[in-house]
Amino acid sequence: MSAQREMKEKNPWHTPVTIIITVIGVIAIVALVTVAVLQNRPVPQKYKYGIVLDAGSSHTALYIYAWPAEKDNNTGRVQQTHSCKVKGKGISSYASEPLKAGESLKLCMQEAEQKVPRKRHHQTPLYLGATAGMRLLNMENSKASEKVFQAVGAALQKFPFSYQGARILSGQEEGAFGWVTVNYLDDRLKQGLETIGALDLGGASTQISFVSDNYDGSESPSNSVTFRLYGNDYNLYTHSFLCYGKDQVLRLALAHQTQSGPTTILDPCFHPGYTETKNYSVLYDSPCVSDRKPLEDPVTFIHNGQGNFQQCQEVVKSVFNFTTCKYSQCSFNGVFQPHLQGPFGAFSAYYFVMNFLNLTDTSIPLETVKEKLTSYCATPWKEIVKQHPNVKLSYLAEYCFSGTYIITLLTEGYNFTSKSYSDIKFIKKIKGSDAGWTLGYMLNLTNMIPAEAPDTPPLPHAGYVSIVTVMALLLFILFIVSLRPLWPSCSKQPQIV
Ligand SMILES: O=c1[nH]cnc2c1ncn2[C@@H]1O[C@H](COP(=O)(O)OP(=O)(O)O)[C@@H](O)[C@H]1O
Numbered sequence: 001m002s003a004q005r006e007m008k009e010k011n012p013w014h015t016p017v018t019i020i021i022t023v024i025g026v027i028a029i030v031a032l033v034t035v036a037v038l039q040n041r042p043v044p045q046k047y048k049y050g051i052v053l054d055a056g057s058s059h060t061a062l063y064i065y066a067w068p069a070e071k072d073n074n075t076g077r078v079q080q081t082h083s084c085k086v087k088g089k090g091i092s093s094y095a096s097e098p099l100k101a102g103e104s105l106k107l108c109m110q111e112a113e114q115k116v117p118r119k120r121h122h123q124t125p126l127y128l129g130a131t132a133g134m135r136l137l138n139m140e141n142s143k144a145s146e147k148v149f150q151a152v153g154a155a156l157q158k159f160p161f162s163y164q165g166a167r168i169l170s171g172q173e174e175g176a177f178g179w180v181t182v183n184y185l186d187d188r189l190k191q192g193l194e195t196i197g198a199l200d201l202g203g204a205s206t207q208i209s210f211v212s213d214n215y216d217g218s219e220s221p222s223n224s225v226t227f228r229l230y231g232n233d234y235n236l237y238t239h240s241f242l243c244y245g246k247d248q249v250l251r252l253a254l255a256h257q258t259q260s261g262p263t264t265i266l267d268p269c270f271h272p273g274y275t276e277t278k279n280y281s282v283l284y285d286s287p288c289v290s291d292r293k294p295l296e297d298p299v300t301f302i303h304n305g306q307g308n309f310q311q312c313q314e315v316v317k318s319v320f321n322f323t324t325c326k327y328s329q330c331s332f333n334g335v336f337q338p339h340l341q342g343p344f345g346a347f348s349a350y351y352f353v354m355n356f357l358n359l360t361d362t363s364i365p366l367e368t369v370k371e372k373l374t375s376y377c378a379t380p381w382k383e384i385v386k387q388h389p390n391v392k393l394s395y396l397a398e399y400c401f402s403g404t405y406i407i408t409l410l411t412e413g414y415n416f417t418s419k420s421y422s423d424i425k426f427i428k429k430i431k432g433s434d435a436g437w438t439l440g441y442m443l444n445l446t447n448m449i450p451a452e453a454p455d456t457p458p459l460p461h462a463g464y465v466s467i468v469t470v471m472a473l474l475l476f477i478l479f480i481v482s483l484r485p486l487w488p489s490c491s492k493q494p495q496i497v
């Protein structure tokens with residue numbers, strides 16, 4: 001009996017000190033794991049916002065972008081959360097009534113006030129960038145363009161956002177930021193992957209931007225833009241052709257057909273049966289064509305459609321100048337262009353037009369595309385109107401011309417071949433964000449793409465929590481094992497013997 005009592009007294013599990021140590025150990029480990037998990041638990045995501053207004057020649061669009069409030073520097077994180085199409089025409093069309101340019105933006109701005117959380121309004125940067133429409137107005141009448149900017153600036157400052165100014169983008173910026181946008185959205189920059197070229201077709205200008213291995217910027221340096229993004233150097237070729245957006249090219253084509261000041265023209269780029277009376281002074285009211293206005297013309301001319309793709313292509317070709325090139329190679333109008341390289345994303349009016357014509361699939365051979373255009377252009381206007389009762393007539397009338405222009409620009413202008421045509425993808429959006437210059441513009445102005453690759457944490461959050469948990473468990477087991485000599489079974493051994 002006395003031996004048994006002695007054993008019981010010697011059993012360490014029965015001493016208050018051991019019990020206390022064990023309890024403290026367990027509490028400490030539970031606390032450690034809890035702290036590790038809580039500390040690293042992803043907090044409910046807060047977002048920052050940015051707003052960019054794209055004041056294009058034909059219309060203005062507002063884009064809202066959002067990104068997690070932390071980790072601004074991570075790629076592929078900024079997303080478009082909302083867009084709003086401003087009613088009416090582009091701001092450059094308000095040259096004679098500038099206040100209306102400002103007023104036109106109100107509805108979309110009020111929508112933005114609803115979409116961006118109130119708490120974030122004051123810290124949300126707001127930018128307006130104007131493109132070729134304002135470039136042309138500025139060339140034609142710089143005072144009028146200043147007044148439009150004043151009115152637009154005054155209207156935008158009435159909203160609670162952090163207004164960062166309104167300005168005209170250079171053609172180079174427009175091309176380069178379009179390229180940044182598509183490559184950013186496609187996650188190509190951070191990973192240092194091969195980049196995508198960008199083709200942007202507007203109403204008043206068009207841009208081509210791509211990286212070519214045999215272009216280092218020494219030939220025609222004005223076409224070169226260099227970037228260092230996420231630790232990678234890029235030497236981008238970019239060019240913007242002012243007056244080669246599809247609306248201005250239509251003017252150029254009509255100017256070509258009205259050189260002698262006729263009262264009627266038979267236009268192969270419009271459907272048979274299409275007939276409209278047009279005003280000479282309206283047609284020639286643009287710096288792209290104003291110097292070609294016939295000296296003696298009637299007030300109006302009758303614009304009749306003929307619907308002939310091949311002849312339309314001849315008219316379109318006449319707006320390009322292929323005769324002079326002082327460089328090793330040119331696209332058109334004496335503009336240097338290196339060898340085309342890599343895949344291309346074609347957006348804005350490229351997409352609208354090719355999508356309407358059911359021609360976004362570039363695995364369709366170029367010859368078939370031309371056959372389809374031939375038959376589309378030859379379709380009588382009455383039938384086209386019947387087939388598309390919900391399409392705006394002004395757009396509908398021009399798809400034959402625009403499709404012909406796009407194919408001619410790509411093949412004759414930029415030198416895409418039947419083979420390289422399939423490298424083009426007609427796109428509207430990438431991962432939910434519109435392709436266009438606006439996102440690249442904002443990323444640049446908010447310094448959201450670092451020059452050097454950001455330091456990545458050695459462990460992701462889940463890895464960190466798992467390792468801490470495993471370590472804690474190991475410590476606990478080690479602690480228990482270290483008490484082994486004092487385990488009851490060990491201490492009972494003498495009894496067995
Ligand atoms: O639904 C559509 N169908 C056809 N063309 C469209 C549609 N939406 C926009 N567009 C055209 O896209 C072009 C957009 O050009 P934008 O206004 O951006 O000019 P810019 O970039 O030259 O300043 C215009 O020619 C406009 O008519």
Ligand SMILES: [Ca+2]
Pocket residue numbers: 056057131201202203348
């Ligand atoms: Ca545009």
